Amino acid sequence: MSVIITYQEVKNLVENKLINKTETRSYEELSEYLFGEGQCFNESEVRKRMYGMKRLIEIIENNKASADVATRILSLSDFHIPFNLPLETFEEYSGKVDVLVLNGDIEDCQSCSKFPKKYRVNIDEEMVMTRTFIINLINMIKPKTVYIVKGNHEYRLGRYLSDRLNEDLLSIMPETPMDLIVNEGFNVRDYINKTKIWYTPLADVYKEQGIDIVYTGEWYAKVGKTIFVHPLTYSTAMLKTTEKAVNYFLRTDRDFDCIVLAHTHKLGSYIQGDIRMYEQGCLCDLSKITYRDGYLTIPQQNGFIYMGQDKEGHIIDDCTKLVNL
Numbered sequence: 127m128s129v130i131i132t133y134q135e136v137k138n139l140v141e142n143k144l145i146n147k148t149e150t151r152s153y154e155e156l157s158e159y160l161f162g163e164g165q166c167f168n169e170s171e172v173r174k175r176m177y178g179m180k181r182l183i184e185i186i187e188n189n190k191a192s193a194d195v196a197t198r199i200l201s202l203s204d205f206h207i208p209f210n211l212p213l214e215t216f217e218e219y220s221g222k223v224d225v226l227v228l229n230g231d232i233e234d235c236q237s238c239s240k241f242p243k244k245y246r247v248n249i250d251e252e253m254v255m256t257r258t259f260i261i262n263l264i265n266m267i268k269p270k271t272v273y274i275v276k277g278n279h280e281y282r283l284g285r286y287l288s289d290r291l292n293e294d295l296l297s298i299m300p301e302t303p304m305d306l307i308v309n310e311g312f313n314v315r316d317y318i319n320k321t322k323i324w325y326t327p328l329a330d331v332y333k334e335q336g337i338d339i340v341y342t343g344e345w346y347a348k349v350g351k352t353i354f355v356h357p358l359t360y361s362t363a364m365l366k367t368t369e370k371a372v373n374y375f376l377r378t379d380r381d382f383d384c385i386v387l388a389h390t391h392k393l394g395s396y397i398q399g400d401i402r403m404y405e406q407g408c409l410c411d412l413s414k415i416t417y418r419d420g421y422l423t424i425p426q427q428n429g430f431i432y433m434g435q436d437k438e439g440h441i442i443d444d445c446t447k448l449v450n451l
């Protein structure tokens with residue numbers, strides 16, 4: 127008599143034996159159960175075959191979930207260039223992303239900070255670094271669309287200028303470096319050598335390749351039914367800032383099923399009803415960014431999110447992962 131064994135049973139058994147180590151029966155004892163009556167293999171043979179099954183289960187599970195994915199989104203935030211983690215961190219996502227979201231605080235803008243300046247990187251130099259970094263990232267990831275969200279650090283430039291200039295001059299000034307890097311282009315002048323270098327706006331650089339680079343100056347961007355947010359407000363309580371964002375968007379846009387929040391440098395998730403909430407962590411080198419006043423006592427977390435959405439833009443949980451670096 128042969129025992130009927132289901133896919134789910136095999137999957138549980140493989141998991142419990144190889145991963146959780148909660149299965150107490152020996153490999154020999156499992157042999158007939160897994161491979162049929164009379165199939166009494168020795169320990170090493172059963173173990174080898176079970177690792178083969180484990181791999182096959184992974185492939186089947188991945189295929190099941192990814193069959194429904196219409197849009198793959200990679201959201202990266204809080205690089206705080208020049209303190210960013212290296213590009214290679216995201217190497218494995220090359221060619222696997224439809225929409226790249228840069229969810230704010232890509233550039234640190236430390237020269238416009240109200241905090242004491244403990245290092246010097248001029249804003250023009252930092253902008254050239256940021257532009258180069260975004261170009262290298264796009265060339266590596268190869269997305270079809272890039273959304274850039276305004277972070278409070280980019281907004282430091284606007285605040286710095288508004289503290290110093292009259293309204294008549296402000297109207298011709300950028301609010302953030304991204305206005306120049308993405309949409310308008312900028313010159314960097316060398317007054318000593320009487321030269322200047324023109325940096326073409328990224329929106330134009332990628333137009334020919336059919337890649338849209340979208341920067342509207344907003345502190346959020348909606349992709350499908352997920353809203354990517356970089357708020358100005360901050361709470362030290364776990365996910366409190368995200369909860370505030372959910373409450374805000376429930377009043378202004380009810381058509382969403384997920385909020386992904388940058389800015390807090392914390393990593394976590396929560397589900398309430400039909401709404402998924404994520405805080406996506408940060409991508410700055412934490413050993414270099416300890417200069418920040420008021421941040422010293424709060425543990426920061428490196429991370430980002432890779433998300434799958436169906437063709438209606440709904441998040442697919444099985445194809446979404448919050449990555450803890």
Ligand SMILES: [Mn+2]
Pocket residue numbers: 230231277278279356388389390
């Ligand atoms: Mn921020």
